[in-house]
Amino acid sequence: MTGAAPVASGMPKASKVVSMRDAIARFVHDGDTVVIEGFTHLICFAAGHEIIRQKRRDLVLCRLTPDLIIDQLLAAGCARKLVFSWAGNPGVGSLHAFRRAVEAGNPPLEIEEYSHFGMVARFSAGAAHLPFWPLRDYKGTDLPDSNPRIAQVTCPYTGEQLAAVPALNPDVTIVHAQRADAEGNTQIWGLLGVQKEAAFASKHVIVVVEELVDTSVVRADPNRTLIPGMIVDAVVVEPWGAHPSYAQGHYDRDNDFYVAWENISRDEGSLQAYLETYVMSVEDRAGYLALHPGLTDRLAARARMCEGVNYGY
């Protein structure tokens, strides 16, 4: 140690960069409570596919919007329970594997249902290490009747009865992001969803990025950091890992695929054939992309750069 300057360079700890295969093998176990968050934006399909490939079973999956990723995990038989607030194909219609499970018990699926605010509040409580979160909601609705975990809390000042939801503390949360450094300091722009709360609520966090950057990139704009490396266990570098979801500034949402999912998933056979071809028969994300020639040209984002700001003093 030379002590040449009062400022050490913020010496990096050991890199947390691992392959998707290793990250899932290490942090997702049968029976775990697993969160893959991202509201329309930055949904990590690459992680979902790896969970399917590693044949995890009895997972409790929690997501505001199950989206196609959960339809695929359900069809692959990975889950025993789903905790959610809106289970549809956004802009298209139904999630058919989800509907088959709930309407016909094929396969059997336990559900625990909130509104979006309820799910956000559950993650917020988990992240803040509170046992519950208060909200003004659910009066005059049937949600508390169909979900007994929705409770009431009494305001100590007004005596008012407010709704309460219990903390949600997953075993692992998987967050897709535009960029992170090797320690997991993670920057996201565009829609932020509930990723920060889910990550802080979680025992383990896997960050999957479009781009691995030097710590100096993160430090140049610290207000852009959503998740600090100190709560991250693994960093996976997986460009295009969110497809058919999107990554602002990297690639557009593949709306055509969301529309196509209606026909793929309506029939269980064709859904299984999809999983066989695009998930089970490929090794990894590179293999998946190889099956989609032209995809990256079709969806690559145009440049719409913003200006930087001055952090000087």
Place this chain on the structure above:
Amino acid sequence: MTGAAPVASGMPKASKVVSMRDAIARFVHDGDTVVIEGFTHLICFAAGHEIIRQKRRDLVLCRLTPDLIIDQLLAAGCARKLVFSWAGNPGVGSLHAFRRAVEAGNPPLEIEEYSHFGMVARFSAGAAHLPFWPLRDYKGTDLPDSNPRIAQVTCPYTGEQLAAVPALNPDVTIVHAQRADAEGNTQIWGLLGVQKEAAFASKHVIVVVEELVDTSVVRADPNRTLIPGMIVDAVVVEPWGAHPSYAQGHYDRDNDFYVAWENISRDEGSLQAYLETYVMSVEDRAGYLALHPGLTDRLAARARMCEGVNYGY
């Protein structure tokens, strides 16, 4: 309306830009609950001075760290009550006007005291339209004994007793910022303090900026926006309005002045002389700056620009 494109340009509403004098005259009244927030960073001294010049009385002032701004408002006789969590001269020592008021009743001052987390939680509750906010705090301390507004709430799941603080909903919150457009869409970087929560908790919001920018600047980087124009009543353009506090990217904190305040404020006469010279005898912020030759050269920030990010799709 030509309908030439599905995108209108986001036609601006009427500008909210007014002078500091008009903003204070219109939104700060005798007896009001007034918040000037900013944690070390972006404390709007220009607004505090205008409140002193307009001789407001009986204000309830709320701030985590009263800082020199509140010491000045107290010495000027503007307040009847202070709600706070740390009343010192940061990095220096005491706030002497505050101490004279509390220790000797000169002038009389009612106080209501929390910890920082308690104040943050009060603003959070006010912003979220909840009557209280739960937190794990104050066990084994004397704070609830000296402040009966700190209460307890029972978790409906665990039966655990948590601390609770009541919502704080000020009449007006004044936020200093690096930039905003004429509608009050406000962007801040560097330390964010509790400004967002205070603004959302407030009936009225005055934003004071270093730089008035076109809405296109805000729209180019929407993740940087902390306060939306829809909750802002007035925009005041007042460069250097935070001195001796600072504005990241514009000017450094005037630590010398914070140190000098110790001697200025220790004696009531010299404090009153300070107020007479630097506040009452000047018309506005330009007049204040004219009394500080060399200040802007001494404290102007060096450039430390970050890169922009891509918002394309």
Place this chain on the structure above:
Amino acid sequence: MTVVASRELRDGEIVFVGIGLPNLACNLARATHAPALVLIYESGAVGALPERLPVSIGDPSLVTGSLMVTGMADIFQLFLQGGRIEVGFLGGAQIDKYGNINTTVVGDYAKPKVRLPGSGGAAEIATHAQRTVIISRLSTRAFPEAVDYITSPGNRGKGKSRREWGMPGAGPVKVITDRGVLCASDVDGEMELAALYPGVTTEDVTSRVGWKLRVRDSLEAVAPPSAEELRLLREVLDPGKLYLKGS
């Protein structure tokens, strides 16, 4: 229907936008009489100016060029629960006479005939928006006397009025359909036929509602879409008929 919904919006209002026809109606209003409308989406985009018709409420075009993008905790706590939303649009598979909405299940919750997506943010929009407007095509199936499941509270539900429940917002003030407009009664919040589209009879509406629909003494006539409104919708806003299919 989309045109009538767009006219519900006043210039400068702060509107919480759902996907589908509400989204189209808001963008039509912005292109006509309400250029200063502030569009807020539950995904986190505030003051969006989409350069294309967004397919979902999380579309990247809602982010680029918006006034603010924030997390969903802020959207629900500060904007919605904070009382900052002036009008919210809602739709649903079933709407009852008090404007209660079901987007959860057809049939029994535990053994549904049809499982619908669920609440999303609808329960809290219905609770907190200063007023809500419901958009739905008329049919006795969609307008039962009582919904199978109350996902989003209307003007009266489970035996109590909004006031008795202590709900912040005013609730659904109108139901805009493809044949006429129902308005909530000031007295008890029940939806009443208040306006008819050109060429539509009272019977055309009452026969498509699953309860004995009250009809106001004097019915307003809804002005037909202007040529400009139709042109904007068909040629500019939704040329691919993403939302307009069948309408």
Place this chain on the structure above:
Amino acid sequence: MTVVASRELRDGEIVFVGIGLPNLACNLARATHAPALVLIYESGAVGALPERLPVSIGDPSLVTGSLMVTGMADIFQLFLQGGRIEVGFLGGAQIDKYGNINTTVVGDYAKPKVRLPGSGGAAEIATHAQRTVIISRLSTRAFPEAVDYITSPGNRGKGKSRREWGMPGAGPVKVITDRGVLCASDVDGEMELAALYPGVTTEDVTSRVGWKLRVRDSLEAVAPPSAEELRLLREVLDPGKLYLKGS
């Protein structure tokens, strides 16, 4: 005292930094044995790398080049209450035998002899940090048997232990003074003399403590500051003696 405090920090730890000597101690640790220390300030800076000695915990040099800057709600809810802080440093005008700290008033709260700043974030650091370390110069005035006011909870207060109160963190494990180090008893949390600085006698410490201080059977000898530690402090970290005045 600063040097001894710096040695309390292990490389890679996540430390909540207060202003004054704790700040200097953390920066010394970072410059010597703990380069990967993560410094978190209540102002919102995470992983700060200040290029100058910050005068306050809200100094702009804590922002520039830090890993993350976030709002104070996140700092208190997610980082502190969330249990993410491994060690917190605290100081105070009065410290009692259980490590309760007073930074609020000398004398009676309603009629104080000396009004101090109050809690700031200290109450929650003392509650939530996995362990805390207290730094203070010895004097009978600063070390009374019971503090005038408990601002920040120690190992036992108001008749109950931390466990009985249900507090998350382990509480103050050490009090680092200018003459020796007190460590909390595993049995009842009372502070006991555990180590002496070179040339300091037991009596030098016990005579400066306002209660009958327990002395451990075998006292450790604190290694004196190395030349390098002193050089860093005096020439590099605090050449202007901003924090080192009088020490």
